[in-house]
Amino acid sequence: MRLDAEHVRKIAKATTKTRKGSKEIKFDIAFMTDAMDRLNLWERGLLMQALIKAGESPRPTAAQRALLALFVYGGEK
């Protein structure tokens, strides 16, 4: 998955809206756990901050999309 179009598709697939209208994103548990194991608490907090900003942004940049696409759940492999 190296193309931006694939990132967009994966993010769109993993994003839903709640009844209240807020955005809900499905995060891949296994991938996230693996990533967290390599980081210390401070880095984990930073990663979450980046993910939240990317998820919240109405027009995320290509870098934000790439970051988000890494962590969202893309369906059964």
Added chain:
Amino acid sequence: MSRAVIGHNGPPAFESGEDFPEDMPKMHYFKCDIQALRKAIFDKPLDIRGAYISVLLAMYEFMEPLPADDNIARMRCGIWDMRVYRRIKRDLIAMKLIAEKPSGAITNGRFEEEIAAYVTEFKNRKLGGLYAVQSRPSKPVVAVATHVARPELGDSYGVANPVAKAVAKPELDPHLSEKTNEINGGPDIRARDLELEIERELKKKKEREAPATQIAPPPEALDEKKVRRRKKLTEDWLLPKALGEWALANFHVSEAEVRHEAKRFKDHWLASGEQKLDWAATWRKWCRSPYLKWREREGRATEIVDGDLLAPVETVVVDPWAEQRAEAARRRAEEDGA
């Protein structure tokens, strides 16, 4: 925001992973409400944010609250220092991001809701599959509870019953459904589940035991099939007399030409090995072929009735000298008479 204990009127509460059905698959993802998460952690220090997400991930990964044992909980969260874990735990509880159950387990309100929804959906799908198998026969199944609004109880009865919601079948007799609902009075899921499983097993057994009966096709159908079958041209094939006459009648050709073409026709189709449904039609097409350059007779277009051309039939016996012989005989008779 957080909720340590879920009341008995709310969604089902699970103390540990052992409370789940045995065949329930692991969660692959967790849904994260971005705005709510932002509100909850954006004013907190980075290590608290990191610890919070680690606690959540550990709970989702093992599908149960963090155990009361700090050592196990610390390992699950990936925090290697016990002092750090205890400090983080204390801070998170103080910030009401997580809550401690009376058993000492660490949980989170959102996590409890997600797990409850996941288990309920899994059960509904499982039961839905069982009921789908049951509802195939046309007769109504008495054991099935349907979602019927009951004003005297408030519609909450039907709505709160996920099983009834999942198996609502509009084609069932409404009277029967209502009665069934009254009898069930809040369905016992396990008992019905078991009952349906037994019925399904019996049905499968019956299907296995039943001999595989094949319905023989009617003889007419067989005949039709036989007629329609394509055939190859055989080695002993000879041009039927009727087709030879048809060619003579429709084209300006001599009998010798017809015989010659019949030989070519036979050799061509023997060489190609093709199968044809109607060899008479093939011959007619052959004769009309522009490559052959046979000139058609005007006003003599006659069709012949198709027979079984592959059966050995009488060959075309055409005497090329018949006319001359007849003429000679006539002359001889005249001379004799004179």
